[in-house]
Amino acid sequence: MRHPLLRNHYGIPIYIGSWILFVLLLFFIGWYFDGNDWYSSFVNSISFSLPLLVLGACIWYVVSYVSMDESGILGFLLHHLTAAAVVVGVWVSVGYQIRVGLFGEDPEGINYFIPIHWQIFFAFCVYDYIILIYYLIIYYRNFKDKAVMESELKNLVKEAELNALKSQINPHFLFNSLNSVSSLTMSRPEQSREMVVKLSTFLRYSLGQDLKELNSLANELNNIRLYLDIEKVRFGDRLLLNFKSTTDCEELKIPNLILQPIYENAIKYGVHESLEPVSIDTNCEMIDDVLKITISNNFDPEAIPPRGNGIGLKNIQERLGLIYGRTDLLKIVKTESQFTVNLEFPQVK
Template sequence: MQGPFSTRRGAALYLAASLLLGLVMGALVVNTVGAAWSNGLLFAIPVTLVYCFATGFSAYYVCRAYPLAEKPPFSILTVLCLSAVVSAALLAAIGLAWNGLLQAAEVAWAGVEITAPLKAMIFGLGVVLYGLSAAVHYLAIEFGKARLAERRELESKLLAQEAELRMLRTQIDPHFLFNSLNSISALTGSNPAAARQMTLQLSDFFRLSLGLEAHTKVTLEAECALARHFLAIEKVRFGSRLTVEQDIADDAGPCLLPPLILQPLVENAVKHGIGNLVAGGAVRVAARRTGSVLRISVENDVDDDQPGAPGNGIGLANVRQRLAAAYGHEASVACALEDKLYRVSITLPAQTTES
């Protein structure tokens, strides 16, 4: 089925409109020839139903064959006028044939007197109804084109967003690997055994991170587990100088976020914070869910006299861009340095199911 009959809802609406037009035509017949309401409605409603469904198919295919944006207006108007005249003549012929059958029944409540004014009224109504049907079909076709264009534009935006996210994510591994190799290099001369241990843990870390790379979103629990694994690697180098604290609320753990989004922040906390402290310090990760908002903070101890340059490299910039690409204005990243603590706060939508 095509046109207005392609769905049950469309067919039902078209049937309801046809019945309404049948009532209008019945009232006009009663008014024109002075027939009883039973005669007028029995004549008009069946004829109108047949005509409306016939013109529904006819107008649909004419509108498809002569789209507004591709055919000259004159040719469209000519075809529609010819189709309307032919259809109106068919309506008059159907009306005469149906009325003949009704009069053959020889009952008082069937059949009407066919006069010249009634013929003219039926013909004119047929032209008007065909024009209305064509207008409705043109509107439906243009609306469908607009929806298709909107859907294609949205798909293009999603593809571009996914490409941007993949590009940004590819920056993470080289960034982390560069920092890790520097750590291994620093241990090679002073503590070869620790360097070997760190190399093995680095291999395990990348094996774990590959599992997260296969997903567009991972739970905060999985992300924090990866962060703990990384910090265990760094503890080989820093020893007791590095302490780790995590405070993840129970309702925040199942929330989803882009994979490896915390990794650059934890790296910066170790490299730019703990790495500049002779006595060492702590890296703290906390998360809370407030309604539909998830708030995550990564903070570390710093030296007020020599705070380094946390947050100015590729790591924090990557986090900002990935959150902007994934959530737009709904996500934000804020940095603060106060009381010998450097804190990066992330705010993003609290989602527990991927959509």
């Protein structure tokens, strides 16, 4: 694990600044509280603090290789008691040697620093404080790493779920379209060939889209019109289409292929089961930074609804929840002969 002093550009300046504050604190205690002259206070503070400048950084390696989870509480305490005894012994000894080497042994005018037992006790307290800071740094690092890993895992799960939804959407549409082509093959072969060409173009677009990406409303509606052209070959005048959208809505973003299952349902439960013309009406408008799309169709209330698993609308609900983190963006209103789907797409500025 990389030393925190080397991890960023501010590590060493912060460490040196903290050490200088420690020196000034010892100087202030000796000069103000103990009544020593400023020179004695300076000698005592600098000689006692210099070893800490190196030892404080070295303590990190003890902390980084001693974990309570791996060593247990007893092993953890024994490791640090041993390390503390070594560090304190080196600290006090080197501090004394610096004092004698640089300033002489108790030269006249220099008062001796606090008694040796208080030096040892104070050094132990500083050691405990330093390891506490280092363990907090390790905890913070682990917390950040865990948060990043959880975020990456959520993204992977979301991508897997979206891919699973895509594997349901494409076959769902393909089966419906192939049934439509099959119904035209014998009765209207020319129109069936036209339908196959349009189906090929539509599938090329659909399979090339990523369900977790956003696309402009204009592109999605163009693709929807292509799909409806395919179905109109089959149903003719029984399928009526009305699109209403303001120009400011065209470049707004919505998830790829999010509207497709709604139109499939309108065809399956409305047009397919009715002998009368069925109108699919689409209205798009921007309200308070939210793109609101309403898709409605009439249907024959006396018709027997075809069997189905409800995959389309369920997929839309799940995708909206995965992409926007909300469950209130899809609302369905069903009356005696009208089926309406209200969708909301928040726009990120």
